[in-house]
Amino acid sequence: MLTIRKQQTKEGPLVELSGTIEESVNFEQLIGAVDGVLTVKCRGITRINSVGVKTWMKYFQSLKSQGVRFRFIECSYSVIEQLNMISNFACGGEVVSILLPFSCVACQNEFVACCNTAELKASNLQVPKAKCERPNCGAQFDDDPEEYFYFLED
Numbered sequence: 001m002l003t004i005r006k007q008q009t010k011e012g013p014l015v016e017l018s019g020t021i022e023e024s025v026n027f028e029q030l031i032g033a034v035d036g037v038l039t040v041k042c043r044g045i046t047r048i049n050s051v052g053v054k055t056w057m058k059y060f061q062s063l064k065s066q067g068v069r070f071r072f073i074e075c076s077y078s079v080i081e082q083l084n085m086i087s088n089f090a091c092g093g094e095v096v097s098i099l100l101p102f103s104c105v106a107c108q109n110e111f112v113a114c115c116n117t118a119e120l121k122a123s124n125l126q127v128p129k130a131k132c133e134r135p136n137c138g139a140q141f142d143d144d145p146e147e148y149f150y151f152l153e154d
């Protein structure tokens with residue numbers, strides 16, 4: 001199931017999607033008319049199945065063909081997975097920021113850090129420094145940077 005929270009910002013609607021994207025999702029109905037730039041917050045997207053991928057692409061491609069601008073922020077692992085598998089998954093929208101999974105080497109705490117893709121590109125796709133919230137802890141990136149950042153390579 002997918003839930004949506006909508007907010008109006010100066011630039012346009014900000015929608016926060018949470019849950020799974022599958023056949024029952026109707027983006028047109030959920031998001032409604034877009035006035036300005038559509039910002040899609042993807043932090044809470046936990047799974048996208050194959051029909052969900054088609055639904056997603058159909059919706060965002062139609063926005064693009066209507067000249068609507070859109071961007072994705074705080075992309076979760078499920079979204080990054082699709083971005084890496086399907087070259088056109090963003091459908092021309094800008095991927096502004098992504099979540100990076102870390103775990104602490106000392107206390108096993110798992111956490112995510114949000115990182116701007118522009119900063120990642122500027123650093124040549126180096127994993128940014130992150131730190132466990134407890135003192136004297138450390139952190140390690142929980143994925144393969146080369147695979148994780150694949151969609152950001154030119």
Ligand SMILES: [Zn+2]
Binds near residue numbers: 104
């Ligand atoms: Zn720790």
